[in-house]
Amino acid sequence: MVRPQFTVAVAQISPRLGDVDANLAMYEERVRAARAAGAALVVFPELSLTGYFLKDMVSTVALRLDAPEVNRLRALSRGGALLAGLVEETPDYRFYNSAVYFEDGEITAVHRKVYLPTYGLFDEGRYFARGECLRAFDTQLGRAATLICEDMWHPSTVYVAALDGALTVFCPSTSPLRGISDGQEQDNNARYWELLNATYAQTFSLFIVYANRVGFEDGVGFWGGSEIVDPNGARLAKAKYYEEDLIVAEINLKHARRQRVASPLLRDENVDLTINELLRIRGRELEAAARAAALQPAGSPPHGQVVGGAAASQGKRPRGARHVGRQR
Amino acid sequence: MVAAGRDGRPGIPTNPPLIRRILTAFIANEVRKVGVERVVVGLSGGVDSALSAMLAAEALGPTNVLAIKMPYRLSSAESLSHADQVIERARIESLQVDITPQIDAYFARFPDADNMRRGNKMARERMTILYDHSARWKALVLGTSNKTELLLGYGTLYGDMASALNPLGDLYKTQVWALADAVGVPDAIVHKQPSADLWAGQTDEAELGFGYREVDALLYMMVDLRYSRAELHAAGFSEAFVRRVGDMVRNSQFKRRLPVIAKISNRTIDRDFRYARDWGR
Numbered sequence: 001m002v003r004p005q006f007t008v009a010v011a012q013i014s015p016r017l018g019d020v021d022a023n024l025a026m027y028e029e030r031v032r033a034a035r036a037a038g039a040a041l042v043v044f045p046e047l048s049l050t051g052y053f054l055k056d057m058v059s060t061v062a063l064r065l066d067a068p069e070v071n072r073l074r075a076l077s078r079g080g081a082l083l084a085g086l087v088e089e090t091p092d093y094r095f096y097n098s099a100v101y102f103e104d105g106e107i108t109a110v111h112r113k114v115y116l117p118t119y120g121l122f123d124e125g126r127y128f129a130r131g132e133c134l135r136a137f138d139t140q141l142g143r144a145a146t147l148i149c150e151d152m153w154h155p156s157t158v159y160v161a162a163l164d165g166a167l168t169v170f171c172p173s174t175s176p177l178r179g180i181s182d183g184q185e186q187d188n189n190a191r192y193w194e195l196l197n198a199t200y201a202q203t204f205s206l207f208i209v210y211a212n213r214v215g216f217e218d219g220v221g222f223w224g225g226s227e228i229v230d231p232n233g234a235r236l237a238k239a240k241y242y243e244e245d246l247i248v249a250e251i252n253l254k255h256a257r258r259q260r261v262a263s264p265l266l267r268d269e270n271v272d273l274t275i276n277e278l279l280r281i282r283g284r285e286l287e288a289a290a291r292a293a294a295l296q297p298a299g300s301p302p303h304g305q306v307v308g309g310a311a312a313s314q315g316k317r318p319r320g321a322r323h324v325g326r327q328r
Numbered sequence: 329m330v331a332a333g334r335d336g337r338p339g340i341p342t343n344p345p346l347i348r349r350i351l352t353a354f355i356a357n358e359v360r361k362v363g364v365e366r367v368v369v370g371l372s373g374g375v376d377s378a379l380s381a382m383l384a385a386e387a388l389g390p391t392n393v394l395a396i397k398m399p400y401r402l403s404s405a406e407s408l409s410h411a412d413q414v415i416e417r418a419r420i421e422s423l424q425v426d427i428t429p430q431i432d433a434y435f436a437r438f439p440d441a442d443n444m445r446r447g448n449k450m451a452r453e454r455m456t457i458l459y460d461h462s463a464r465w466k467a468l469v470l471g472t473s474n475k476t477e478l479l480l481g482y483g484t485l486y487g488d489m490a491s492a493l494n495p496l497g498d499l500y501k502t503q504v505w506a507l508a509d510a511v512g513v514p515d516a517i518v519h520k521q522p523s524a525d526l527w528a529g530q531t532d533e534a535e536l537g538f539g540y541r542e543v544d545a546l547l548y549m550m551v552d553l554r555y556s557r558a559e560l561h562a563a564g565f566s567e568a569f570v571r572r573v574g575d576m577v578r579n580s581q582f583k584r585r586l587p588v589i590a591k592i593s594n595r596t597i598d599r600d601f602r603y604a605r606d607w608g609r
Contacts, residue, residue, distance in 0.1 A: 014357075016361075016608070016609060017604055017606045017607065017608065017609055018607060018608045019608055019609075053604045053606075054604075055602040055603050055604060056601065056602045056603055057603065057607070177350065180341045180342075180343045180346055180347065181341050181343065182339075182341050182342060182343050183343065184343065184346065185346065186346070187346065187350075215357060216353070216354055216357040216358055216606075217604055217606050218604045218605050218606050219354065219358065219493070221350055221353065221354060221357075242349060242350065242353055243353075
């Protein structure tokens with residue numbers, strides 16, 4: 001049974017790098033404070049159970065979903081819900097940057113970060129396996145989706161989440177401050193995120209709960225500025241920049257209804273058009289690759305086989321290129 | 329995001345209130361998380377160390393900042409007086425250690441040493457004093473090197489470049505001046521000619537052969553904005569200047585890395601043995 005109206009809190013904390021026990025204690029204290037403020041759901045930042053610049057510590061702080069620490073989170077979620085950020089270890093020893101949604105003592109959903117930034121100051125692709133799913137999930141507080149930090153910088157993910165029925169997108173983040181401009185209260189990265197959250201919330205007429213952290217690791221600071229944005233793009237709550245905070249806001253899913261009645265962008269979305277064009281573009285890329293492979297000198301293809309070349313020369317469409325919707 | 333400067337080039341952003349907020353939070357966080365409350369800083373009378381010291385006083389409280397003045401007999405009297413102005417204004421702790429005896433004793437043995445060797449020896453002697461007092465006082469050594477001198481390699485390896493944490497390392501000299509002005513570093517210090525004061529009459533800009541504002545404009549475009557050589561020429565920087573500065577940056581890269589270690593094992597320090605300085609903090 002879905003509660004259409006509920007209070008959500010964001011715990012903007014400063015985790016200790018590599019110290020899961022200390023961070024678990026922080027979680028427990030923040031959940032107590034948030035419950036006292038009436039929150040049904042408490043959202044924590046990305047990797048807030050472990051810290052961010054883990055480097056070779058990833059395998060040390062990783063947790064299987066049946067670990068005692070994760071059981072503490074199950075217990076902590078009793079009577080409500082919480083979204084935790086941690087390093088997930090699978091039974092076959094892969095490590096994911098994961099956000100786990102707990103509801104009343106059980107795990108409802110796990111999102112594994114799909115876009116791992118590995119450029120500039122980021123090095124996630126070195127340590128983490130890439131998530132392979134984008135799925136909305138049903139909760140007592142409505143249908144929602146989780147996207148972790150960089151995931152949200154790819155509009156495709158929010159698009160998929162919205163089409164999959166999410167009315168709320170949780171975005172646990174661990175976003176570093178960087179770039180300054182004259183006369184601006186916050187750094188440039190913070191401002192970019194704020195524009196993104198407002199635009200996505202309006203474009204897809206849904207709620208966004210953006211949970212960032214603060215503190216420093218090796219001189220890199222995190223800008224905080226967590227926020228809860230409604231389907232009009234308006235901010236329901238805003239946390240301090242660069243300082244710890246706890247923000248609380250009431251989410252009323254009926255506001256999404258009102259927005260979608262006034263502005264039925266999602267209803268009008270032609271998903272077949274998108275799929276067809278993407279398949280066309282992808283097919284073009286695959287054909288170009290196949291042509292290039294087919295032009296290789298005779299007797300020297302890698303592994304004795306030219307992948308895709310045979311199909312191209314027979315004039316067939318590359319595997320996977322189906323046309324959807326009505327045939328033209 | 330990038331404002332155009334007077335000459336149409338992208339201007340270096342300054343935003344003193346934001347940078348001040350971030351740097352004071354940085355100092356408080358990175359000092360306290362290792363279980364320490366205090367810093368020591370070498371106060372030369374120049375704008376960089378003055379700014380560093382004043383930011384630390386704001387972040388940790390003035391009684392938690394120890395400024396050490398370390399003059400040599402050839403240091404200018406003005407430098408010492410400027411350092412005293414900072415100490416008074418910021419109300420920080422201070423100490424003076426004259427390095428003349430130990431420097432002169434050493435060079436009595438090697439009297440033909442040139443100015444560069446003498447300057448480097450003084451810089452490294454100051455470093456050893458700071459580190460000794462950081463142990464004595466249970467404090468961290470606070471750095472003062474700015475981004476301009478770090479990129480150009482205009483600093484002494486294991487001398488003034490050595491520190492536990494450096495709040496100014498990502499600020500160009502231009503930004504240091506703007507921030508120093510906003511934070512309340514005495515005017516005389518903000519507006520004087522930068523000098524390492526290692527020999528009489530030395531000034532940075534005469535030694536480098538160009539002005540800080542000029543090279544900052546170039547470095548900002550070259551490094552921060554990743555402009556190509558062709559784009560830099562189009563922006564009005566001479567080929568010779570671009571080449572010279574580019575060479576200085578490249579040739580000083582060794583100063584910005586740990587010593588080169590020969591790889592033998594499967595897991596080598598700083599290559600495949602990778603942990604944050606804030607490991608477990």
